[in-house]
Amino acid sequence: MNIVGKVTGRIRDFIYRQKHNYRVGVAHFSANRFLAGLTSQYSAIYTVGLGADSVQLGSLSSVVGAVTALISTPVGWLMDRHGIKRFFLLAIVLTAGGSLLYALAPDWRFLVAAAILASIAVNLSNTGCRVICADSVQSKDRVTAQNVCSALASIAGMISPLVSAYLVTVFGGITVEGIRPLYYLQFAGYGLIFLLVVVQLREPQRGQLADAEPRFGFIADFRHLFDGRENLWRWIAISALTSFSMAMF
Secondary structure (H helix, E strand, C coil), X not given: CHXXXXXXXXXXXXXXXXXXXXXXXXXXXXXXXXXXXXXCCCHHHHHHHCCCCHHHHHHHHHHHHHHHHHHHHHHHHHHHHHCCHHHHHHHHHHHHHHHHHHHHCCCCCHHHHHXXXXXXXXXXXXXXXXXXXXXXXXXXXXXXXXXXXXXXXXXXXXXXXXXXXXXXXXXXXXXHHHHHHHHHHHHHXXXXXHHHHHHHCCCCHHHHHHHCCCCCCHHHHXXXXXXXXXXXXXXXXXXXXXHHHHHCC
């Protein structure tokens, strides 16, 4: 028990040693993981319950993957040009909108729009989290900061399925109407996260500096980015292969 107390104390001290934005980012990421975990184990059951068959369920996942691939590059470019906070807030709004569509959906087809919103939101949120973490911690603490954030979010993600299992039982069991209230709770939770970010998050310095750089346009900026950077190409190829293999599971 003493060891647990020491580890907890060190984590707490580490978090409070970092900039304010890092603490906001950790709170956001952990809360986001908790809310996402409320429905993650029931989403396929919910979709099938609304009328989708196995082919349609797979097609929905493919659409989400395609949208994610299409927007990944422009999302980063837009954040560099226009700042992080506004897109971070947009991610929360889109996530909340997706949850509301899930909650209101009378048919599985409504979930296509909800899944697209969610995939855009995840891309925006993950990009924003990485930038905020990089801006808020010193280079020597960067890996530790990422691991602490992931560990706390994982704990939140471990708790949420237990909470959702209890709630689904209370709401009527593993049926469409028993699962539906979870999406309403998600929607309300994302509203609270939005207020937290609006009040507490400060625009990272990187976003402010990027705005002062010369603007060449979308295509020209990426040509400039990749020019003479062979290691960057290798990293992208490795990331793509890793993501493909993971997606098969």
